[in-house]
Amino acid sequence: MSVPTANLATFKIPAVTNEPMKTYSSGSAERAGLEAALKELRGQVPLDIPCIVNGEEVRTGIIEKQVMPHEHKTIVCNYHNAxxxxxxxxxxxxxxxxxxxxxxxxxxxxxxxxxxxxxxxxxxxxxxxxxxxxxxxxxxxxxxxxxxxxxxxxxxxxxxxxxxxxxxxPPQNSNGTxxxxxxxxxxxxxxxxxxxxxxxxxxxxxxxxxxxxxxxxxxxxxxxxxxxxxxxxxxxxxxxxxxxxxxxxxxxxxxxxxxxxxxxxxxxxxxxxxxxxxxxxxxxxxxxxxxxxxxxxxxxxGGKNFHMVHKTGNVKSVVHNTIRSAFEYQGQKCSACSRAYFPDNLWPEIKAGLIEAHKRLQVGSVEDFKNFMGPVINQQSFDKIKGYIDWAKSDAESEIIAGGSYDDSVGYFVQPTIIVTTNPKSRTMMEEIFGPIVTIYVYKADEYESTLDLVANSSAYALTGALFSQDRYATILGANKLRHAAGNFYINDKCTGAVVGQQPFGGGRASxxxxxxxxxxxxxxxxxPRSIKESFVDLDDFVYPSNLA
CATH class of the missing domain: 3.40.605.10 (Aldehyde Dehydrogenase; Chain A, domain 1)
Known part of the structure; x- marks a missing residue:
């Protein structure tokens, strides 16, 4: 049967704000609640997940497995394929x-x-x-x-x-309509x-x-x-x-x-x-x-998202934002920073900061709350990322300055990897990896404008990008040059972390x-949409006023 139209002419929804974030700090109630949920799920696996058609569970017997990426011998669920x-x-x-x-x-x-x-x-x-x-x-x-x-x-x-x-x-209504x-x-x-x-x-x-x-x-x-x-x-x-x-x-x-x-x-x-x-x-x-x-x-x-740094960029901010953007959730965000362009005047300080920050990154089980990073999603992803790391190790134009190791014996773990290249169009600067790898190209600080052109035009993707600058004119130039290089553009902030209601998300080109x-x-x-016009006054004649004598 059809549902009748409501008698509500208008109504107002409750005020909408972003969901408050919980911290899960040690000893907090939310930490205890989450640990209990993890323990409960551990005790239930492997679960049996059906298809749901017309509200009814359907088990086809065509079974696939979803495993825990950090412990790939453990099955989260067996699910039925349609x-x-x-x-x-x-x-x-x-x-x-x-x-x-x-x-x-x-x-x-x-x-x-x-x-x-x-x-x-x-x-x-x-x-x-x-x-x-x-x-x-x-x-x-x-x-x-x-x-x-x-x-x-x-x-x-x-x-x-x-x-x-x-x-x-419609803002206008003719008389009688x-x-x-x-x-x-x-x-x-x-x-x-x-x-x-x-x-x-x-x-x-x-x-x-x-x-x-x-x-x-x-x-x-x-x-x-x-x-x-x-x-x-x-x-x-x-x-x-x-x-x-x-x-x-x-x-x-x-x-x-x-x-x-x-x-x-x-x-x-x-x-x-x-x-x-x-x-x-x-x-x-x-x-x-x-x-x-x-x-x-x-x-x-996908994306081949960038951090572009002007010679006036704040080094500490650049380092911390790049580490987060490149390595949170193992670089498996569509928006993750995968290529970075740093000026040579700041590079020694940035390099030292990245290497020091990299030492603090802990990788391991998601059930250990001290770990900043967990596993990549599956064997296929692990093998793909491993291939890029192995390629960088053998490439004469690339140098791995941090990370570069991996281990899939228990889970699909890849260490966060920082590559420096002398070729701004090397494989790891151009191809989407979707893993914890960021490649850096160091440019001459006085070649800012031409490097902006390089950033803007060297990728098929245009999802996210960030510009770090303390010079407003340089910021304006960068924002204009990079207008079509990213659908989500960040100034002095990382290129990840779009929030619903604050930064609508999406990109152009191949993204x-x-x-x-x-x-x-x-x-x-x-x-x-359907445009509806309702007339309240009948048309007396078809003749135009100009037709009259």
Missing amino acids: DEVLVTKAIDGALAAKQDWENTPFNDRAAIFLKAADLISTKYRYKIMAATMLGQGKNAWQAEIDSAAETCDFLRFGVKYAEELYTVQ WNRTEYRPLEGFVFAVSPFNFTAIGANLVGAPVLMGNVCVWKPAPAATYASYIVYQIMREAGLPAGVIQFIPGPAPEVVGQVLKHPDFAALHFTGSTHVFRKLWKDIGNNIENYKSYPRIVGET GTNDKAGSASILSRFVS
């Missing part, structure tokens, strides 16, 4: 749920999202953090800012931005493909379109299956009807093939590799004549469509 038949059932189920969800008033959709955020903030905070730590290799702080705080922020600010979007209405804009959900279903590195991104990839009245088929990243499953369960507990989100882990060829050939495919919401995103875009293009409408394609992929997660702009991609 096959082609189940994917088709999920799509059909989503379409069957579409009408009632589309007709659900915004205040009711908003209530579900606000409740889900409160559930994460309180009841499930430590559970979802423990899942992110053990399943995705994050330390306590990184799990807090991701699975707890940012997930809450995406859900709450999404409601705030949706409220703002709905209020954008009333104009208005209806922000309809898309005609069809949305396909969300989420990455391993942020639990919050998975929540937003499905949350943004669903908040706007769409139904969604969700393929979570294999290495984030359990945390994604918790997000799904929380949404259901908050009141999301069955079928609105279909949770279908599965191998990409089977899932994607079924989705992209369906005539009701309406949008792709993607975060992942550039290679995969481009392949999906091509496949959508090749199927374009099969679709009822032109699908929306929204994606954020994605720059639709800015955490803003009203991305929500607009998942609606199809």
Whole structure:
């Protein structure tokens, strides 16, 4: 049955602010709560995670494993992969749920999202953090800012931005008429493909379109299956009807093939590799004549993010921000600093600072709260990063000044590695690595402007970048020169750490469509506006006034 339209003419959502961060310092209540959650999850593994289709658990028997990256012999969960038949059932189920969800008033959709955020903030905070730590290799702080705080922020600010979007209405009405804009959900279903590195991104990839009245088929990243499953369960507990989100882990060829050939495919919401995103875009293009409408394609992929330092840069700030940006969460952030350009007048001091800071970096189990870094996500990633380190060791133009070792005997551990190159277009300056490696090019301090051109034009990516300068004219020049080199640009701050409600996130070039997660702009991609004009005065005649004698 259809859900009746609400009688609420207007309403005001609760005030939205960023989720307060907890510190997890020794002896704190939150440290105790998180340690208990980690212990509880340890006692439950391996978990059995089904597909969820039309609100029902489905166990296909096609089993894959999600392991603990810091202890890869331990299985977090065995999850059931969807096959082609189940994917088709999920799509059909989503379409069957579409009408009632589309007709659900915004205040009711908003209530579900606000409740889900409160559930994460309180009841499930430590559970979802423990899942992110053990399943995705994050330390306590990184799990807090991701699975707890940012997930809450995406859900709450999404409601705030949706409220703002709905209020954008035509400013003029001719006499006797009333104009208005209806922000309809898309005609069809949305396909969300989420990455391993942020639990919050998975929540937003499905949350943004669903908040706007769409139904969604969700393929979570294999290495984030359990945390994604918790997000799904929380949404259901908050009141999301069955079928609105279909949770279908599965191998990409089977899932994607079924989705992209369906005539009701309406949008792709993607975060992942550039290679995969481009392949999906091509496949959508090749199927374009099969679709009822032109699908929306929204994606954020990789980056080759930079720190550019002027000769007036504050050395201490440069050192600390570069260490954090390059090595927090093992460099596995789309925004991580992977290339740096330091002036020769500051280089001796910066080098000494980096080496000293590097000595303080502890790498190991995420369950030991003293460790700044944990493991990389899996064997494939470990082998790729190891290959770059081995290449740098043999490259005549590269020198490893810190780190350079690795060990996968227990977990996928790579020591944070700092490379200095004399070639600004070496492999590690140009190629995305997605691991704890930063490569530095030392330029002549009086060649600032030409080096800005080098930074701006030497990468296919344009996600994040940072400029460190105490000279305002140099800052202005740098900001202008680097205008198209980064979608998120930071001045005297690291190139990681975008906060929902403060720095909408996304980049251009090969980094994605720059639709800015955490803003009203991305929500607009998942609606199809309808302009409505209602006339209150009948038209007496068709003749123009100029036709009259």
